[in-house]
Amino acid sequence: NAGVIQTPRHKVTGKGQEATLWCEPISGHSAVFWYRQTIVQGLEFLTYFRNQAPIDDSGMPKERFSAQMPNQSHSTLKIQSTQPQDSAVYLCASSLEGAETLYFGSGTRLTVL
Amino acid sequence: GDQVEQSPSALSLHEGTDSALRCNFTTTMRSVQWFRQNSRGSLISLFYLASGTKENGRLKSAFDSKERRYSTLHIRDAQLEDSGTYFCAARTGGNNKLTFGQGTVLSVIP
Numbered sequence: 619n620a621g622v623i624q625t626p627r628h629k630v631t632g633k634g635q636e637a638t639l640w641c642e643p644i645s646g647h648s649a650v651f652w653y654r655q656t657i658v659q660g661l662e663f664l665t666y667f668r669n670q671a672p673i674d675d676s677g678m679p680k681e682r683f684s685a686q687m688p689n690q691s692h693s694t695l696k697i698q699s700t701q702p703q704d705s706a707v708y709l710c711a712s713s714l715e716g717a718e719t720l721y722f723g724s725g726t727r728l729t730v731l
Numbered sequence: 732g733d734q735v736e737q738s739p740s741a742l743s744l745h746e747g748t749d750s751a752l753r754c755n756f757t758t759t760m761r762s763v764q765w766f767r768q769n770s771r772g773s774l775i776s777l778f779y780l781a782s783g784t785k786e787n788g789r790l791k792s793a794f795d796s797k798e799r800r801y802s803t804l805h806i807r808d809a810q811l812e813d814s815g816t817y818f819c820a821a822r823t824g825g826n827n828k829l830t831f832g833q834g835t836v837l838s839v840i841p
């Protein structure tokens with residue numbers, strides 16, 4: 619079991635460019651969560667999917683951020699027109715159906731110059 | 732909104748000593764999960780509790796089953812490899828998202 623896989627590990631973008639972050643949940647896990655971690659705000663919930671359906675996106679910034687889960691083996695978080703304040707570590711986690719224990723990936727460190 | 736208040740924010744322990752971390756919740760929580768974040772940034776799950784206590788080696792966690800308003804993580808015989816940032820996170824009754832505390836930075840010194 620490789621755990622939750624996130625790619626890339628590091629991404630540097632220029633202001634105004636688009637960034638796409640990838641997450642492969644643990645095989646067989648039906649729920650996928652996205653979190654963002656910064657020094658100032660700590661760990662913040664962004665969105666989550668269950669069985670590929672979006673369930674709660676209450677933490678997603680209303681503009682420029684979107685998440686998809688086109689199949690059970692991967693989810694993407696897309697940030698359009700990136701801004702320096704988007705710089706953070708973006709973490710993906712997954713869990714089994716009916717279970718609440720979350721398993722996190724190693725994260726993608728996004729730096730917007 | 733729902734808040735998770737974690738204390739202390741930082742802690743230094745000598746090897747071989749014991750200590751406890753605490754999380755207080757501003758509302759009743761359904762479950763709690765404790766994590767350690769290592770130097771590479773990986774969040775490692777230590778415990779998930781819906782009630783009661785769990786123990787794993789030198790670590791033990793408890794979740795107040797009556798009021799469901801706090802949880803503790805006890806570290807016994809601290810070792811250098813226990814150093815890292817410890818987070819608690821909790822869920823309310825009608826919600827599946829975890830709300831995280833601000834973390835405790837633990838340094839174990841020889």
